[in-house]
Amino acid sequence: MKQASGSSMRILLVDDVQMERMQLAIRLKQLGHTVEMASSGKDALEIYPSFEPELILLDISMPNMDGFELSNIIRDRYPDWVPIIFLSSHDEPTMIAKAIEAGGDDYLIKPVDKVVLNSKLIAMQRIAFMRRELKQKSLALAKANEELAKLAQEDGLTKVKNRRSIDEKLTEMVAIHGRHNLPLSIILLDVDHFKAYNDNYGHIEGDKCLISIANALSQLFVRNGEFVGRYGGEEFVILLSHTDENKLVHDAQRIKSKLESLAIPHEYSNASTLVTVSQGLLYMKPTGRENSELIYEQVDKALYAAKLAGRNRYHLVD
Template sequence: MLGHTPREKTPPEPGARAGREPALPTNFLNYCARTGKSVTRSSVTGREIFNNDGYFVSKATKSAMALPLIHSGSLKGMLYLENDLVEEAFTPRHQQVLGLLSSQIAISIENAKFYKELEQMVAHRTAELLSVNQQLQDANAQLERLSNIDGLTGIFNRRSLDDFAEREWKRHQRQGSPFSLIMCDIDFFKRFNDAYGHIQGDQCLRRVAQALEQAVQRPGDFVARYGGEEFAIILPETDLPGLTSILEKLRAGILALAIPHAASQAGSQVSLSFGACSIRPAGGQRLEDTFFTADRALYAAKAQGRNRYVIAREIVACVLGQGEPGGRTS
């Protein structure tokens, strides 16, 4: 029988409850633990405390032996053996062999305890590393998100727009599906800032950005701040009729904001001008030509009086160094 003491050099808990048969010879085991030496019942026969041990009396034990399991001067447990048939069953030879065995058992107990503690330590450290790694991933994801978001309006920024447009352009080239692009900006926005101040101007930009996002609700649609008061919208898988429908919705959504703009020559409230085009990208066609074409259509909408949209009927090639006809005005 192999048992463990709760603490070093501390006697085990009594093995019996009141009125019940004792589970172990506690006096016998306590003596072994206290002396730190192996003991047999025959070696302590003359001691009344052991002769009257409730366990020995109830079990009529003939022979018993207890060995302390000691490692590095510390008691790790107890090895207890008994024989109910033969007296003095445990000879000096038995004691010698079991003494060697008890040393190995004590080492095994200590190793098991060490490995368990080591395993717990590794598990704890692994959990800490996983937690830190998750925090780093979350932080990197947040940084990535922030690097793609316009700080003022909360929608995608120009960098994100460029990446998205390039990916979608290539995909539409492979599939031969319609790709639509809208460029728009706020009419007479400089005058709005001059009349109402830059704080109101920033609030105007936020509300306009939100209205644009709400108007295009498909998962693949993409709204970004292009720069200043100008915005760009990419509509994947959208043909000319679909583009026209979205433009009507966008224009109505902006007017529904009813933001006063007394300095505008396009009306009494904030409005937008839109330039757009739709194309099925093919080999040899360039994304920059599509942006250039939508931008020229936006200029045309401004030239026609603003607060309207113009859809380009054909893609115009952008020549290096070529600017807009007449320049851009708010």
């Protein structure tokens, strides 16, 4: 977007009479404004999107597409309101009224008087300044709202999805997969002997460990339909769309290998000398009516079975 500085404006001047168009453009540029000229409505519509005018000076009498028609098209096509001042040699009240009805904001009689033009431009500069201020504030507000929405779905420590967000995603996926008879898989994993890790290495190192695991999982699962979330504490959950039993087991093996490659020391674990995880796996073809809590109960039982079997492994729900 081109930006005018100070009190200058981006002005789109539309007039089919070349001499009048050039004379008025010179006057506008002398006053410090940025001017784009169009000799027809068609040319004006081509210029408009890239130029993003802050004021339109529009001749009424033009062949093929008159000023009224062009004004109506602009108002219909671009919801962001830009002031339009009509130019015409007609000074009849009915013509002025028709111009306002067509979306015009003001009216100048040709030949344009310099003093009147300057006064109109000063008023339009005030509007342009307020519109810029409003646009900047709107952009800042939209950015702030976007950040707030992201924070509402994000775990504060690990930056993956939080429990609320991952629960909502599971509910949504169960409904969609049930409707289309598609497979859905879930992995619930728990860091082995994490309490011992925290107790001996300290909570700061414990947080670093969880962040490293979350980053590793986020790197592994990047496809559309793959979601990583923090279930709570040292537990993470992974939702996998369109994933059958074979791929689910393959993904569990990928997680195991990835954790080994991180090589985070854990001298106080009975499962390994490195940080490892136990995984519960669930493959299902939902009907769309399944309860999320019951699904979590099933995959949690599989996780418990993996822990009973010695940890640092995965267990698939029968």
